Amino acid sequence: MLEPVLFLVFIDDLDQGIASNILKFADDTKIFKEVRDSIDCEALQRDLDNVVLWAQKWQMEFNIKKCKGMHVGRQNDCCEYYMGGSKLVEEILEKDLGVWISADTKCSQQCRYAVSKANKVLGTIKRTITYL
Numbered sequence: 327m328l329e330p331v332l333f334l335v336f337i338d339d340l341d342q343g344i345a346s347n348i349l350k351f352a353d354d355t356k357i358f359k360e361v362r363d364s365i366d367c368e369a370l371q372r373d374l375d376n377v378v379l380w381a382q383k384w385q386m387e388f389n390i391k392k393c394k395g396m397h398v399g400r401q402n403d404c405c406e407y408y409m410g411g412s413k414l415v416e417e418i419l420e421k422d423l424g425v426w427i428s429a430d431t432k433c434s435q436q437c438r439y440a441v442s443k444a445n446k447v448l449g450t451i452k453r454t455i456t457y458l
Contacts, residue, residue, distance in 0.1 A: 333353065339380075340355065340377065340380055344357070344373045344376055345359075345369055345372075345373060346358060346369070346370055346373040347359060351423070356422075357370070357373055359373070361397075370407065371407055374409050378409055378410050390409050390410050393409050394415050394416070394417045395414040395415070395416050396417050396418070396420060396429055397429055398427075398429055399431065404416075426439055
């Protein structure tokens with residue numbers, strides 16, 4: 327199990343020269359920033375461009391089809407972002423590490439998911455146990 331550790335060492339310098347916040351977990355990378363105006367939009371786009379340049383330098387391309395953008399909150403300019411010349415798909419709901427995150431920051435989808443999963447477990451118990 328040395329590969330995950332070596333991969334993290336390999337991408338350790340990914341956040342150099344990036345002003346936005348960046349989270350790295352295994353092969354999953356998130357860049358985020360509070361965007362209040364067009365200057366913040368440009369700064370975030372510059373950081374995305376820097377990440378793409380880093381990936382090209384190390385011959386480790388991002389799968390742009392899997393890259394997405396999300397505008398969280400109400401007071402957001404909702405700028406369009408690009409990676410490698412392709413526009414990022416904008417999501418309003420995304421599952422990340424088992425947790426549903428929505429653009430309106432409400433947890434209703436996560437609650438629906440938890441209830442659905444609990445009902446499936448209860449159904450399995452009900453079908454397999456003969457005497458309740």
